[in-house]
Amino acid sequence: MNDEIKEYVVNLIEKNQLVISGKGDDELWDCAMPLTDFCSPWDSKKQSEITFKALWDRENLFFSFTVLDSSIHIEKLDDSIDSINNSDRVELFFRPDISLNPYYCLEIDSAARIMDFIAYPNKDFDFNWSWPKNDIVVKSSVNENSFTVEGSISIQSLKDFNLIKNNKIEVGVFRAKYFKGQNGCFEPTWITWVNPNTETPNFHIASSFGTFVLKE
Incomplete structure (x- = not known):
């Protein structure tokens, strides 16, 4: 486990002002x-x-990832779970508590395709679940040297999933980057905000989460 939980302060802005492009x-x-x-x-x-x-x-909770990358890997655009799972992407995981029973995962690629699912301990994933469509907006853009993924999640949905407590949200922030290996196959490198201190890559563990503090 981490000796100290990382915190990120989420500043407050006026309602209905930020435009997701x-x-x-x-x-x-x-x-x-x-x-x-x-x-x-x-x-x-x-x-x-x-x-x-x-x-x-x-x-709403608004989020933006800007990733410097001049070689973005994306699988065929068929909206399948496998395709998104094998593409460069950014990820946000939300948990009600340290038990991870359950937790909620949003994995988003540079084409703004969302792989959303509910998960349980020991990597028990339910891909039939999805974040309520009216409670999430995601858009993206790609240029020569970077890509941006930007979105919003309704505060009401976060409350419905018991994810906001005392103006704090427990969140994992991650990225998967695919590189072509010597065998010609693409293999992922796993990148994280919080080091989970595991021998092998694992985001699906309590020690990979930090805390977002919603500033009043």
Whole structure:
């Protein structure tokens, strides 16, 4: 387990002001604290820069990932779970408590395809579950040297899943980056905000989560 739980402060903005374009270009993002201290504890390669930001307006939690990457890997665009699972993506996991029974996973690729599922301890995944469609918006954009994934999640849905307690949310923030190996196959490198201190890559463990503090 981590000796100290990482915290990220989510600043408050006025309601219905931030526009989700997929580019992360709304001026209100200047009000957010940039989170950049990501690591890949299981891989010695230098990883490309990731900047994560979050804001909230009492109705929605807004998030933005900007990933420096000039070689984005994406599987065929057929919207299948396997395709998204084998593509470069960013991930947000939410848990009500340390038991991880259950927790909620959002994995989003550079084409804004969402692999959402509910999970239980020991990597017991239910892909028939999905985040309520009216409670989540995700858009993305890609340019020569980076991609951005931007979205919003309703505060009501977070409350419905018992994810907000005393203005705090327990969250895992991750990225999967695929590189072509010597055998020609693409293999993932796993990147995380919180080092779970595991021998092999594992985000589906209590020690991989930090805390978002919703600032009033």
